[in-house]
Each structure stands twice: as structure tokens, then as C-alpha cells.
Amino acid sequence: MAWEATTLENSYFDLERNRDGVRAGLHRQLIGDQWDAIGSLQFEFLVSEGLKPEHKLLDIGCGSLRGGVHFVNYLEPGNYYGSDLNQAFLDAGYDIELAEAGIQAKLPRDNLTCTDSFDLPWPDAIFDFAIAQSVFTHLTFNRIRQCLVRTAPKMRPGGTFFATFFELPQGMPSDQPLRHEPGGKVTYDVRDPYHYTVRDLSFAIGDLPWRLRYIGDWNHPRAQRMCAFERVADAPSLEANDERS
Numbered sequence: 001m002a003w004e005a006t007t008l009e010n011s012y013f014d015l016e017r018n019r020d021g022v023r024a025g026l027h028r029q030l031i032g033d034q035w036d037a038i039g040s041l042q043f044e045f046l047v048s049e050g051l052k053p054e055h056k057l058l059d060i061g062c063g064s065l066r067g068g069v070h071f072v073n074y075l076e077p078g079n080y081y082g083s084d085l086n087q088a089f090l091d092a093g094y095d096i097e098l099a100e101a102g103i104q105a106k107l108p109r110d111n112l113t114c115t116d117s118f119d120l121p122w123p124d125a126i127f128d129f130a131i132a133q134s135v136f137t138h139l140t141f142n143r144i145r146q147c148l149v150r151t152a153p154k155m156r157p158g159g160t161f162f163a164t165f166f167e168l169p170q171g172m173p174s175d176q177p178l179r180h181e182p183g184g185k186v187t188y189d190v191r192d193p194y195h196y197t198v199r200d201l202s203f204a205i206g207d208l209p210w211r212l213r214y215i216g217d218w219n220h221p222r223a224q225r226m227c228a229f230e231r232v233a234d235a236p237s238l239e240a241n242d243e244r245s
Contacts, residue, residue: 010138010192012085013116019088022064027092031063032134037221042133043070045218045226049160055079055128058154058161060118060147061135065093069101077106081125087114118150127154130161136201137166137193137224144196145204148229152209155231161210164224168195183222201227209235 008014021030028035051057053076062068062082072080084090090112098104113121130151136144151161166187168174174189174197187195202212215226 009140009143012138015086015088018086022088022092027064027089027096028066031066031089034221035066038133039066039070041219041221042067042131043074046071046129046131046162047074049129049162049228051129053079056125057081058083058120058125058127058130058151060130060132060151061085062090062112063093064089065097067131067133068093069097069103072098072107073101073103075106078108078111080107081111081113081120081122081127083113083115083118083120085114085116090114118147120150120154122154125154126156128156128159130155130159132161132163134164134224136163136196137187139194140190141196141200141204144201148205148208148210152231157209157231157233159231161229161231162215162226163229164220164226165201166193166195166223167216167225168197168200170197170199180223185222198227205229207235209233 012018018030021027032038053074055075056079057071057075059068059071059080059082062084065072065082068080068082082090094104094107094109094112098107132147139147155161166180166185168178172178174195177186177188178195179186185193187193189195198214205212209232210229211232213228213230215228218226
């Protein structure tokens with residue numbers, strides 16, 4: 001079947017469909033489901049990596065606050081910030097999830113922003129941590145690069161941006177579908193969901209003030225792997241960007 005110009009990069013760009021889904025009460029399912037498991041997993045992971053209540057956290061692709069509910073409850077008031085492509089998801093997170101948890105007062109509504117290009121509107125906010133859980137898995141390479149370019153100025157030197165991805169093992173053909181276990185998710189090179197090698201992500205931060213640290217398995221139920229982009233004072237050379245742990 002021939003590619004058409006109307007093909008969406010991923011289903012999250014179908015804003016009308018997602019608005020209708022939120023109106024139907026499906027805001028948890030539309031952002032990937034497994035609400036309790038993945039929400040708790042990302043919270044516990046960041047705490048294990050040093051997240052403290054006094055830190056400022058940026059949640060990229062925060063959706064309807066699956067992880068955000070945990071982070072807002074844990075962090076000091078006003079220290080959580082979230083961005084997402086879908087305003088309907090953000091509204092559901094704030095109006096339903098935070099309200100039911102009784103913690104709306106801990107989050108200024110302006111700390112949530114809708115953007116399709118990773119623009120961040122908070123001039124005075126500098127972040128200690130950032131997370132993009134199941135975001136790079138739905139993005140083309142150039143979109144990942146855009147995210148890294150626009151996030152870097154908002155991170156303090158020494159801060160860390162954690163991102164999950166579907167890993168293509170080095171040496172495997174990138175143009176072939178790959179099945180990931182557990183979860184049985186099949187990924188592709190030029191359609192959603194996407195897979196990448198660690199070297200791809202290292203290449204994405206060339207000339208940017210990031211250092212890549214590979215983490216790998218972090219018990220994600222769909223076999224997404226974790227990597228950490230560590231903010232450095234100056235952009236390192238490409239050869240120094242790939243650090244596995």
C-alpha cells in the first residue's frame with residue numbers, strides 16, 4: 001500500500017479521536033493502559049535514581065497523569081511540570097485524576113502545557129529530572145532529536161532525563177519487524193511503534209550537551225528499555241556519548 005501524506009506519525013496525533021475517547025471516559029486506556037502498574041513503576045524508578053521532594057521534575061508526554069498522580073503527591077507543591085500533545089489528556093489528568101486523589105492544590109494548572117513540538121513555556125523553571133515514559137517508542141528519529149534539543153536548555157547541569165525506548169539489538173536488521181517479550185509488542189523502523197539501537201540514540205545527541213547512559217531492563221511490562229541522558233556543561237564529542245552501565 002502506498003504511503004499517503006495524511007498518514008499520522010502515531011495515534012496520539014489524532015486529536016479528535018482522543019478528545020472523543022476522553023469524553024467517553026477512556027483517558028486511562030488511550031495513554032497505554034496498565035495504569036496502576038506503569039504509573040507506580042516510573043515513580044519508584046525515579047525515586048530509586050535520586051528524585052527528592054524538593055526537586056523539579058519535567059514529565060514529557062505526561063498524558064492524563066498516569067505517573068503524574070504519583071509525582072504530584074510526592075513532590076513539593078509546584079515542582080511537577082508536564083507536557084503533552086493532547087489537551088484532552090491533560091484536562092482529564094487534572095480534572096479527574098488529581099481531583100479524585102485530592103491533590104489538585106499541589107499543582108498549578110499552568111504547570112501543564114499542550115505542545116506538539118516540545119516547546120516549554122516556563123522561563124524560570126530549570127529541572128533536576130525529566131522523564132519520557134513510552135514517548136520515544138512512538139516518535140521518528142528527527143522528533144526524538146527535536147525533543148533532546150529543546151529539553152537541554154531547561155535542565156540543570158548534572159540533571160538527568162530518563163527515556164524509554166524499544167531496543168533493536170546491535171547487528172539486527174533495522175528494516176525488519178521485531179517482537180519484544182514480555183508483552184509481545186512488535187516494533188518497526190518507519191512506523192509506530194518504532195525501535196532504535198543504543199547507537200541511534202547516541203547519534204541523536206551529537207553536538208548537544210548530553211551524555212548517554214544505557215540502563216536497559218527496568219522491569220517494564222512491555223519490555224521497553226531505559227536510557228538516561230545526563231546534562232553536561234558542554235556538548236561532548238559523538239564518540240564519548242555512548243556510556244553503558
